[in-house]
């Protein structure tokens with residue numbers, strides 16, 4: 608079988624994967640996207656020069672199939688994948704990037720013995736700086752896992768975790784970029800409130816977060832130590848941090864991430880209860896309270 612990679616869903620994360628793989632040296636002839644929206648299909652084909660087609664066409668002959676649709680679209684995609692006659696060839700690896708839905712759902716819906724890998728990536732994949740957590744299904748061989756880890760390493764860092772940690776991973780790294788962007792957004796607004804132009808406030812805030820991120824990943828120091836190094840005794844930073852804490856900053860982060868993880872844990876139930884997924888119930892799904 609070829610090294611063809613199919614990406615099902617050309618939205619935000621599908622595009623991030625496509626862009627990252629191309630930047631990492633994958634050839635466009637080995638990449639194919641399945642996308643429902645005609646407008647989006649044209650955008651992706653124009654921007655990246657890849658074939659954009661339907662699920663069945665994309666999956667035929669593909670060694671790796673990445674699913675990047677929203678949870679309520681997964682049942683339809685799995686039906687289409689299952690309908691592809693693969694002549695009993697079980698080399699194909701299905702890699703799901705979908706939040707919340709357990710491996711068991713895919714294993715139940717696809718041909719017995721199918722190789723499924725669950726991944727929680729994030730959008731910095733667009734610039735080859737993703738953090739991807741990976742949980743292999745029971746039928747995945749070492750070689751298949753290593754091949755998928757290599758693809759993901761080309762677009763960022765990878766971490767193999769047991770599937771039961773995926774909801775927590777989603778709360779930290781899957782949704783995490785949005786927390787950083789929200790902070791920058793608020794810093795820019797506050798900077799404008801303090802008299803800077805929006806352009807000045809943006810440049811100052813963006814480079815500050817970029818520098819802080821690099822310092823965090825390269826200095827070997829903890830966030831606690833790095834924060835302390837900025838906080839001169841009796842100085843300006845201490846004033847700011849006192850206000851953050853008075854506003855419930857840590858509590859807010861904790862509650863937000865709990866809500867995020869619970870939403871992920873309940874994805875399967877939402878798809879079933881709201882009748883969006885056609886009832887592909889899988890065993891061993893989380894019984895965490897619905898959010």
Ligand SMILES: NC(=O)C1=CN([C@@H]2O[C@H](COP(=O)(O)OP(=O)(O)OC[C@H]3O[C@@H](n4cnc5c(N)ncnc54)[C@H](OP(=O)(O)O)[C@@H]3O)[C@@H](O)[C@H]2O)C=CC1
Nearest residue numbers: 616618619620641642643644675676677678680704705706
């Ligand atoms: N965005 C992120 O940062 C991350 C997202 N994820 C996961 O990735 C998945 C996709 O998220 P995101 O990219 O944000 O969502 P988007 O809505 O941006 O993208 C999904 C795309 O898939 C298309 N689509 C839906 N069903 C089909 C189908 N049967 N065949 C072909 N195309 C289809 C949609 O078209 P249409 O709109 O017409 O239905 C849409 O363009 C989600 O499950 C999410 O949990 C995981 C980690 C990070």
Ligand SMILES: O=C(O)[C@@H]1CCC=N1
Nearest residue numbers: 705706777781782783
């Ligand atoms: O918001 C979402 O549901 C997806 C999953 C993780 C990041 N974005």
